[in-house]
Amino acid sequence: MEIERIEGHPVFRRLAFERGCLGLVLAAAMAGTYFSYILTIAFRPALLAVPVTDDSVITWGIIAGAALLSFGFVLTAVYVLVANTRLDALSRRLEEDLR
Template sequence: MNASVDPRVERIASHPAYRRLRTARNRLGWTLTVLMLLAYYGYIGLIAFDKAFLATPVAAGKVTTLGIPIALGLMVFTILITGLYVRRANREFDQLTQQIVEESR
């Protein structure tokens, strides 16, 4: 069964700005994904292979070990890269999307 494609969808798909949008959005998404996976699996790797390092006290006589601030840093990193994506999406990707829609009418 052949489904007819809406001409507006075809115009949007062939729009040069749409190609730029897809490329930029995919590049950013994959970059942030790789960074997050490296950070997360790096931490899991430390847990698996270097427990002694994570068990090192932050300071003499302190109960808190290095594992706690590193885990908190991982959480902060996650929030920061999410914020980076949202900021770029709101500033660049949304404007490009609006331009593409307007020009494809």
């Protein structure tokens, strides 16, 4: 059967493994960063309430929140970069091998 032929192919196995590892690493990085932020809000909110400078209305909490949002965009860019280079190359190789 065609599905078994694809699933048994070493390039497919490599592609599935690399995509899974990439997703797991990026998700763990985002989750760890997000939960650190949330736990700081829950248990040490005074840390995030400190103004950036003495006469500023912007606090470190706002900076940390913006950094967290930016980190999500960076992780998305990393995923797109790896997917468009390494994973697409493996997909093309798999397609060529299965013709």
